[in-house]
Amino acid sequence: MDVGISILVWLVLSIVLVFMLLTGFAYTTLLERRVIARFQSRVGPNRAGPQGLLQPLADGVKLIFKEEIIPASADKVTFILAPLLAVIPAIVVFAVIPFGSSIELFGVKVPLTLAPNMNVGILYVLAITSVSVYGIVLAGWASNSKYSMLGGLRSSAQMISYELAMGLSLVALVVVAGTLDLNAIVEQQKQVWYFFLQPFGAIIFMITALAEVNRAPFDMPEAEQELTSGYNTEYSGMKFALFYMAEYIKMIVISALSVTFFFGGYREPLPLFLTQALPFLSVDHTPLLGPLYFGLKIIALLIVQVWVRATLPRFRYDRLMKFGWLVLLPISLAWVMITALVVLLRG
Amino acid sequence: MAAKAAAAPVAELTGPLAGLKEKFGEAVKPGDFEGVVINHDRLVEVATYIRDELGYDYLTSVTGVDYLAQNEMEVVYHVLNTRAGGAPLVFKARTPRENAVVPSLITVWPGADFQEREAWDLLGIKFEGHPYLKRILMWEGFSGHPLRKDWKEAYYEQDVKPFDSRWPGGHHRRAEDRVPYADNVNFPADFDPTVYTAQADAAVYERFKNYEVDERGQFVPKEAVKDENGNGKFQEYLETDELVVNLGPQHPSTHGVFRMVVALDGEKIMHLEPVMGYLHRNHEKIGERNTYIQNMPFTDRLDYLSSMSNNFGYALAVEKLMKVTPPERAEYIRVIMAELTRICNHVWAIGFLLNDLGAFFTPALYAIEERELILDLFEAVSGSRMMCNYFRFGGVARDLPVGWLETCRELVFNRLPKKVDELDYFLSENEIIRARCEGSGVLTGDDAVKYSTAGPVLRASGVAYDVRRAEPYSIYERFEFDVAVRNHGDVYDRYLIRLDEVRQSLRILQQALNQIPEKGEIQAGKKQYSARVPAGQAYGRVEGPKGELGFYVVSDGTANPYRYHIRAPSFINLTALGPMSVGQKIADAVIILGSIDIVLGETDR
Numbered sequence: 029m030d031v032g033i034s035i036l037v038w039l040v041l042s043i044v045l046v047f048m049l050l051t052g053f054a055y056t057t058l059l060e061r062r063v064i065a066r067f068q069s070r071v072g073p074n075r076a077g078p079q080g081l082l083q084p085l086a087d088g089v090k091l092i093f094k095e096e097i098i099p100a101s102a103d104k105v106t107f108i109l110a111p112l113l114a115v116i117p118a119i120v121v122f123a124v125i126p127f128g129s130s131i132e133l134f135g136v137k138v139p140l141t142l143a144p145n146m147n148v149g150i151l152y153v154l155a156i157t158s159v160s161v162y163g164i165v166l167a168g169w170a171s172n173s174k175y176s177m178l179g180g181l182r183s184s185a186q187m188i189s190y191e192l193a194m195g196l197s198l199v200a201l202v203v204v205a206g207t208l209d210l211n212a213i214v215e216q217q218k219q220v221w222y223f224f225l226q227p228f229g230a231i232i233f234m235i236t237a238l239a240e241v242n243r244a245p246f247d248m249p250e251a252e253q254e255l256t257s258g259y260n261t262e263y264s265g266m267k268f269a270l271f272y273m274a275e276y277i278k279m280i281v282i283s284a285l286s287v288t289f290f291f292g293g294y295r296e297p298l299p300l301f302l303t304q305a306l307p308f309l310s311v312d313h314t315p316l317l318g319p320l321y322f323g324l325k326i327i328a329l330l331i332v333q334v335w336v337r338a339t340l341p342r343f344r345y346d347r348l349m350k351f352g353w354l355v356l357l358p359i360s361l362a363w364v365m366i367t368a369l370v371v372l373l374r375g
Numbered sequence: 376m377a378a379k380a381a382a383a384p385v386a387e388l389t390g391p392l393a394g395l396k397e398k399f400g401e402a403v404k405p406g407d408f409e410g411v412v413i414n415h416d417r418l419v420e421v422a423t424y425i426r427d428e429l430g431y432d433y434l435t436s437v438t439g440v441d442y443l444a445q446n447e448m449e450v451v452y453h454v455l456n457t458r459a460g461g462a463p464l465v466f467k468a469r470t471p472r473e474n475a476v477v478p479s480l481i482t483v484w485p486g487a488d489f490q491e492r493e494a495w496d497l498l499g500i501k502f503e504g505h506p507y508l509k510r511i512l513m514w515e516g517f518s519g520h521p522l523r524k525d526w527k528e529a530y531y532e533q534d535v536k537p538f539d540s541r542w543p544g545g546h547h548r549r550a551e552d553r554v555p556y557a558d559n560v561n562f563p564a565d566f567d568p569t570v571y572t573a574q575a576d577a578a579v580y581e582r583f584k585n586y587e588v589d590e591r592g593q594f595v596p597k598e599a600v601k602d603e604n605g606n607g608k609f610q611e612y613l614e615t616d617e618l619v620v621n622l623g624p625q626h627p628s629t630h631g632v633f634r635m636v637v638a639l640d641g642e643k644i645m646h647l648e649p650v651m652g653y654l655h656r657n658h659e660k661i662g663e664r665n666t667y668i669q670n671m672p673f674t675d676r677l678d679y680l681s682s683m684s685n686n687f688g689y690a691l692a693v694e695k696l697m698k699v700t701p702p703e704r705a706e707y708i709r710v711i712m713a714e715l716t717r718i719c720n721h722v723w724a725i726g727f728l729l730n731d732l733g734a735f736f737t738p739a740l741y742a743i744e745e746r747e748l749i750l751d752l753f754e755a756v757s758g759s760r761m762m763c764n765y766f767r768f769g770g771v772a773r774d775l776p777v778g779w780l781e782t783c784r785e786l787v788f789n790r791l792p793k794k795v796d797e798l799d800y801f802l803s804e805n806e807i808i809r810a811r812c813e814g815s816g817v818l819t820g821d822d823a824v825k826y827s828t829a830g831p832v833l834r835a836s837g838v839a840y841d842v843r844r845a846e847p848y849s850i851y852e853r854f855e856f857d858v859a860v861r862n863h864g865d866v867y868d869r870y871l872i873r874l875d876e877v878r879q880s881l882r883i884l885q886q887a888l889n890q891i892p893e894k895g896e897i898q899a900g901k902k903q904y905s906a907r908v909p910a911g912q913a914y915g916r917v918e919g920p921k922g923e924l925g926f927y928v929v930s931d932g933t934a935n936p937y938r939y940h941i942r943a944p945s946f947i948n949l950t951a952l953g954p955m956s957v958g959q960k961i962a963d964a965v966i967i968l969g970s971i972d973i974v975l976g977e978t979d980r
Contacts, residue, residue: 068740174620178642178961244735245807341807342733344962345642 037138042123045142049119053276054084059327060276060334067338094265099171102262106170111263111270114163118277121156124149125284126211128294128318129311140294140318141211149210150198153285154191157240161187163274164242164259171262179258182345186239186246189352194236196360197229200367201289214293219300223290228363230290232356237282239352241275244337246348283329284322291325294318391429391464398424408912410465415477418468419504422452422483430456431464433824433840434484436914436925436942437491439498441472443524448475448500451927453914453942454484457824457838460845463914470500472523479505486827489950497522497659512652512979516568518561521660528660529560535935536664620961624653628731628965631975635952637964644964647956649949654979662939667693667906670939672764674926677941678977679761680723683716683753684919686766691848692915692926696908699769704895706850708771710887711783712753712763713917714880718791719749720920721831721873721880724972725798728870731969732811738802745794748786755779768906770898780888787884795877803871812867816955816967819864826951829944830922832971835872836864842918853890854883866963869970905934912938921945921972943980945973 058073058080065072076082098107128140146152161184168180204225205213213222223230239246260271287293295318296303296311303310311318343351392411395403402417413421425431431454440449448470453463468477479502480487491502492511499520502508510517519526530550532538539545551557562568623634632653638646658677662670674689675682687709694700701709726742750760755776757763765772802808818828823836833840841858843851859875861868910932916925922944929938948971956964 064735064737068737069744070740174618178618178620245733247733337735338737340734341729341805341811342962343807344811344960346960347810 033136037136038142041138041140042142045122046119049122049277049280050273052280053273054088056276056279056330057087057272058084059330060337063331063334064338067335088269091269092266094268096265096267097262099173099262101172103170103172106166107262108267110163110167110170111267111274112163113166114160114274115270115277117156117160117163118274118281121153121281122284124152124210125281125288126214126293127284127322129315131315140315145209145211147207147209149213150202150208153210154195154198157281158187158191160274160278163271167263167271168259171259173262175257175261176259179261183242183259186242186348186352189349190236190239190246190356193232193352193356193360194240196357196364197232197236198289200229200360200364201226201233203364203367203371210288210293214288214295217292217295221290221292226290226367228359229367230286232360232363233289234282234286236352236356237286238333238336239348241278241282243275243279243333245340245342247342279330279333280326283326283333286329287322287325291329294322296321297325391425391431394429395421395425406467408465410467412467412469415468415470418478419480419483421466422480425454425464425466426483429464430459433457434480434486434490434827435463435829435916435923436927436940437480437487437494438927438938438940438942439494439500439522440929440938441498441522441524443472446472448472448498450477450494450500452480453925453927455840455845457840457845460840462846463916465914475500476503477501478503479508481505484827485825486947486950488826489947490827493946496520497657499523510652512655512657514652516562516566516571518563518566521657522663529557530554531559534664535933536666536669622964623650629968630727630973631978633968633973633975633978635964635968637956637961639961642960642962644956644959644961647953647964649952651946651949651975651978654975656980658980659939659941663936665936666934667768667908667936670936671766672762675762675764676976677943677980678720678919678921678924678945678974680974681716681720681920682761682763683712683765684720684917684924686763687713687849688915688917688919688924689926689928690766690768690915691917692913692928693768693906693908695913695915696911696928696930697768697906698909699899701770701899702896704774704892705770705897705899707887707891708756708775708897709766709849710851710854711884711891712756712765712771714884714887715749715752715783717880717920718877719746720972721877722746722798724920724969725802725870725873728866728966728969728972729802729808731966732808738798742798745791748790752779752783752786755782767898767902769900770896774897780891783884784888787881787888792878792881795874795881799874803874808870809867811963811966812865812870812970813863814865814867815959815963816866816869816970817864818951818955820862822951822954823864826954828922828948828951830919830948831869831872831876832922832948832951834859835861835868837862842916842923846916848915848917851883854886856882866966866970873972908932908936916942919944921974921977922948941977941980943977945971945975945977946980949973949978 061083062072062080073080073083076086098104123142124146126141126144130137130139130144132138164183165180168176168178168183171177201213201222202208204222205216207213216222260268263271291297294311296309298309307313309317311321392405395411396405399413399417399421402414402421404412406412433455434452435455436451436453438451440451442449450468450470452466452468454466455463470477475498477500479491481491481502482504488505488507489511491505492508494500495502495505495508496510496513497520513521521528530553532540532550540547618639620637620639621634622637623629624632626634629635634650634653636648636650637644658673662673665673670689671686674685677685722742722745726739729738730736753763753765754760756773756779757765818826818832818836820837823833823838828836837860839858839860842848843856844858856879859872859879861872861875908930910930912927912929914925914927916923918924923942924944925942927938927940927942928936931937952968952971955967959967
């Protein structure tokens with residue numbers, strides 16, 4: 029393929045991806061507010077546009093026009109840099125996540141992954157998600173406020189402890205899959221999802237992923253009841269919106285990762301006999317269905333996250349650490365060993 | 376006008392009071408009320424005797440009264456026996472107005488802490504021996520002691536309402552127009568508002584162990600903190616400091632403008648100091664300007680979540696003076712309203728405790744749903760959902776509307792019991808709730824009595840004291856109910872006891888709704904524009920949702936109360952907050968506060 033065309037394809041694809049993520053972020057907020065309202069016997073935002081569909085737009089406009097306040101005693105450069113450091117890794121992770129196989133467009137074969145068949149895909153994911161903690165820690169430190177600092181400290185401790193268990197749950201997956209390439213992992217789940225082969229791994233991954241993105245019940249760094257708003261207490265306007273954006277994009281990212289690792293990625297979520305009877309529902313037959321299936325799976329997992337938030341109170345910080353180190357870590361270690369043993373015995 | 380009640384001294388002292396007289400002789404004199412006046416040189420001694428020998432282990436109310444005409448200050452104490460129940464024992468100490476000094480009883484009843492500070496703040500009575508006699512509701516830039524009868528507020532108009540300017544014939548002129556430059560605002564002699572900065576509130580930090588105030592009024596860690604062996608603590612090998620965090624006054628989980636100054640070692644609380652008064656409007660001074668009936672709607676604004684109970688307490692106190700009893704139907708209506716209020720308040724408290732635990736509003740909104748239905752009932756009888764203003768001296772304001780009882784029965788017999796079980800089912804056994812609540816903020820029964828905590832806080836610590844049972848008022852002795860008690864005294868028990876109390880309230884309500892006469896008077900005597908209250912003094916108390924709510928009213932026979940004091944349970948329960956929180960994590964401070972269940976309208980008054 030011509031280099032020029034492939035660069036063009038790459039450019040268009042990344043623009044589309046970023047645009048979809050940003051829209052996805054906006055509508056995830058709406059989804060969360062509407063779904064949580066249902067859980068709480070309320071209606072939720074339904075005034076701006078039909079069914080409140082323009083609410084994210086209204087929020088965005090409001091936040092853009094808010095006054096930007098930088099505390100006098102803050103470290104200005106870091107203070108401005110921190111929200112960017114939080115958002116960028118969240119978006120960048122998406123480069124390796126396949127959201128479809130590949131489609132033919134104007135005679136050009138377009139892979140529906142930004143960086144397809146990257147042979148260190150999982151390592152890349154782990155590396156980038158670890159970077160995102162810097163945004164929060166630096167925000168906490170740069171604000172020069174006690175609440176922010178406590179929030180930042182909490183998040184660094186929390187992320188480090190939970191990343192271990194998360195990494196181990198992926199090790200077990202890699203042992204089974206025999207590859208670090210995300211596209212390959214998805215293709216391997218054509219017949220049976222890894223969720224059924226790796227139930228413990230999947231559950232541990234999802235729990236730690238919740239902790240990784242600071243969602244309830246692990247929303248320690250921004251524990252409203254204790255730390256007013258944690259690391260983003262001093263932020264306002266668009267900078268605050270960026271943190272908000274980072275959180276919701278990370279929600280989408282971990283849903284996408286869970287789907288890719290354990291729920292068959294963009295593969296059709298349909299039983300085998302159905303795709304045999306109606307072959308056009310299969311991704312192999314109609315590659316354009318890939319992103320659709322992928323999106324539906326992500327939304328399902330997002331709703332699970334909202335459900336958890338609407339249901340559970342927050343852990344206390346010290347218990348959270350205990351849970352990470354004394355429960356999740358041993359279980360995931362044991363799970364890695366069991367998986368390895370089984371793989372070894374089966375040859 | 377400060378004519379003191381002219382009743383003759385009660386010559387015969389009976390019961391425990393006679394014993395006091397016998398033991399202490401001349402130091403104890405009978406007063407012109409049901410109680411004694413004690414010489415303040417032997418006050419602590421007599422108080423200790425009252426506590427240890429007579430069994431009055433619980434100090435419920437301390438307040439002062441300024442008798443301008445007699446040039447005398449009176450400190451009034453009400454003490455209770457939590458084991459035997461019964462009416463409070465009243466004793467007083469008298470002191471001249473200038474340089475008013477009374478010995479502090481904080482060593483006998485530590486619960487006197489906040490109330491003595493309040494009496495100093497508002498009345499200028501010094502309590503000798505109180506370790507921390509600082510203003511508690513007012514700020515340091517406040518001049519004088521507002522509850523003194525000769526103290527005039529900045530926009531002073533007249534001593535008592537109705538003000539001439541608001542009366543037919545008069546022309547209302549706003550106070551701000553009469554004094555446009557606010558040049559009648561006073562500051563203490565050594566206080567300059569132009570140089571005042573918030574950092575000067577070093578007074579708050581004074582009690583912090585490892586901190587001191589330097590010469591600039593700044594708050595700094597002490598240089599060397601030594602342990603028992605004289606070794607420096609952490610500083611020698613590791614630079615660690617305690618971190619002082621101000622939770623509040625603007626903070627999402629202080630339930631209003633309340634502030635907790637917390638010293639943290641990591642996330643552990645080393646010291647906690649409650650700071651209040653941000654919502655203070657001197658309710659009592661305004662109450663003394665008001666006429667008796669004007670205070671009825673004003674009590675709604677105390678604990679604005681349970682206005683019916685506030686009405687109840689005030690009505691009882693004034694009815695004691697007026698010697699009227701409400702007719703049968705009115706009594707039932709009152710009990711029904713008070714118990715509905717309790718349910719309202721408790722489901723709210725449970726919902727928001729869960730919110731403090733970090734559950735994102737779901738339990739709170741489920742709880743509020745039930746509260747809304749009860750507020751509908753309040754609205755139907757009183758016209759207002761929260762500020763009900765429904766009780767009157769000797770009855771209630773209006774009869775129940777047609778169909779009200781049916782709606783109420785449907786709610787009480789069918790819906791609410793199910794909903795309480797639902798709350799119980801979803802919340803009580805939740806792993807995270809149990810892990811966080813069990814064992815945090817423990818208050819032992821002895822401490823609960825010592826710190827004068829009341830209501831659910833007291834009963835969750837294993838002290839079965841309920842005013843409805845200890846000194847039944849209204850018609851509570853007719854109903855069958857249990858005093859809910861839990862024994863661990865932690866946050867979890869304070870949560871459970873609210874569920875228990877809601878269930879008991881439902882029992883009372885079911886009996887009351889079955890027994891209430893279909894027709895009947897709802898107001899004793901004829902309706903009056905203004906209540907005629909004979910001279911005297913009375914302490915009316917009810918078991919409010921937050922604890923014992925007492926109104927101490929002194930009448931001099933005029934249309935306005937001479938003294939109008941509120942024993943606010945939210946305020947006094949906070950005495951125990953510090954002791955309960957030390958050693959816990961910062962996240963626990965929030966739920967401990969939530970489990971005490973305060974409303975700032977009542978705390979700050």
